[in-house]
Amino acid sequence: MTTLADRVKMAIRDVPDFPKEGIVFKDITSVFLDPSLSKEIGVRFIEAAKTVNPDFIAAVDSRGFLFGPIISQALGIPLLLIRKKGKLPGPTVETSYNLEYGSATLEMHVNDIPEGSRVLIHDDLLATGGTTVAAAELVKRCKSTVVGFSFLLHLGFLDGEKKLTPITNEIFSIVTY
Secondary structure (H helix, E strand, O other): OOOHHHHHHHHOEEEEOOOOOOOEEEEOHHHHHOHHHHHHHHHHHHHHHHOOOOOEEEEEOOOHHHHHHHHHHHHOOOEEEEEEOOOOOOOEEEEEEEEOOEEEEEEEEHHHOOOOOEEEEEEEEEOOOHHHHHHHHHHHHOOOEEEEEEEEEEOHHHOOHHHHOOOOOOEEEEEEO
């Protein structure tokens, strides 16, 4: 019997030299070509999120927006959007960070989250951890706590998890490479 992780791995497309030479991009869009697979992925994320009892799901721009709303709706809790700089209209808190192939800035509406909230951060991929740590920094600046992280893919050979464990040990991924 094939596992969910096996089926996800079979659906993922490797795109060599994207977005730059030497990077093998893991394209997750193909999992949505199989409604049964994407539904099962959503169920697994919901189950994992329940174990950390969050008050909010924070979905990271942009592929975190694919499953983040499903998780928040199923749990009946609000969804926070963590966006790339310049995409949110209201007062924001921001942080800059390095990627494996450049740098970026993330923002979050500062007034959307009450102090002391428990937040699960969701994104599609954990690589070096830079984006995820930046998202956690935004939650911290809003005087709230990250209670967990969830990812579809984890590139374990890049050691990004080491940057997350000082924040929380509650790190969930469906597939690890």
